[in-house]
Amino acid sequence: MSEHSMNDIKSHVKVYMIVFAVLAVLTMVTVAASYLNLSTGEAIFLALTIASIKGSLVASYFMHLISEKALITWILMLTLAFFFVLMFIPTISFFDWVNIS
Amino acid sequence: MEIPYTIEERPDTGLINSKLGIWLFLASEVMLFGGLFSAYVFLRLGAPAGAFHEWGQELNIPLATLNTLILISSSVTMVMSWASLKMNDFKKYKLYMGLTLLCALGFLVIKYFEYTAKFHHGIFPGTNTFMSIYFTLTGLHGLHIIGGMIVNGYFLGSGSKMWTTEPEHFTNRIEIAGLYWHFVDLVWIFLFPVLYLL
Numbered sequence: 001m002s003e004h005s006m007n008d009i010k011s012h013v014k015v016y017m018i019v020f021a022v023l024a025v026l027t028m029v030t031v032a033a034s035y036l037n038l039s040t041g042e043a044i045f046l047a048l049t050i051a052s053i054k055g056s057l058v059a060s061y062f063m064h065l066i067s068e069k070a071l072i073t074w075i076l077m078l079t080l081a082f083f084f085v086l087m088f089i090p091t092i093s094f095f096d097w098v099n100i101s
Numbered sequence: 102m103e104i105p106y107t108i109e110e111r112p113d114t115g116l117i118n119s120k121l122g123i124w125l126f127l128a129s130e131v132m133l134f135g136g137l138f139s140a141y142v143f144l145r146l147g148a149p150a151g152a153f154h155e156w157g158q159e160l161n162i163p164l165a166t167l168n169t170l171i172l173i174s175s176s177v178t179m180v181m182s183w184a185s186l187k188m189n190d191f192k193k194y195k196l197y198m199g200l201t202l203l204c205a206l207g208f209l210v211i212k213y214f215e216y217t218a219k220f221h222h223g224i225f226p227g228t229n230t231f232m233s234i235y236f237t238l239t240g241l242h243g244l245h246i247i248g249g250m251i252v253n254g255y256f257l258g259s260g261s262k263m264w265t266t267e268p269e270h271f272t273n274r275i276e277i278a279g280l281y282w283h284f285v286d287l288v289w290i291f292l293f294p295v296l297y298l299l
Contacts, residue, residue: 055291
């Protein structure tokens with residue numbers, strides 16, 4: 001292996017350690033926040049925001065998405081779109097229920 | 102027969118086949134867990150106001166926090182095992198892969214204690230809708246941990262012989278196994294706040 005890519009990996013390792021530290025801190029933050037007296041809406045927003053940041057860090061750096069080929073990004077964007085459709089479907093039933101009574 | 106494009110990138114996709122394959126698999130996994138997250142939203146909206154939060158109080162937050170940290174650590178050791186191979190350090194690879202498996206085992210042991218504590222208190226999947234989706238989601242996630250342990254265990258054991266004959270191919274295999282493992286970690290990152298904290 002060439003000297004250049006060896007140094008590349010070494011700088012990657014540094015990034016992995018920083019990401020690890022940030023993930024650990026965010027875990028403690030989200031747990032601490034759950035003990036605050038937030039309204040349900042605020043609590044859901046905060047918890048999901050922190051989880052999304054953590055998830056993006058894992059996907060970007062550990063899964064190397066930040067430097068991955070465009071084809072994979074497109075596949076994932078399509079997947080994400082369908083994922084949000086799935087998340088939206090239950091709310092339809094919620095509004096429907098209001099109309100029955 | 103040789104498997105095509107395990108080291109060389111396929112010209113039209115720009116990727117090795119196994120990487121495209123694992124990402125398509127992970128996309129299907131997003132939909133699998135997505136369906137269950139969707140069920141969670143459905144059940145939460147259908148439950149009496151505040152009931153989901155109340156039913157969730159039975160869960161052990163400190164243990165789940167510890168498990169979150171263990172799983173994050175295992176993700177780091179997994180990526181370090183791949184980086185070690187990239188740096189031609191097979192001994193370190195074995196160390197980090199071993200640590201990854203140890204973390205996975207630790208996660209499952211804690212999960213076992215959590216489950217048995219619930220059963221001991223007479224809490225089962227049928228107790229309420231929160232517990233049914235809790236056991237379904239964490240159970241499916243636990244199965245994914247076991248699946249990852251089998252693959253990683255193979256690459257730590259007899260599968261690692263490939264390093265001496267085809268080091269590049271082996272390094273790519275570890276990267277692919279790592280992508281799956283990080284995904285399992287990623288799912289837990291969302292499961293933890295949704296089930297334990299909200």
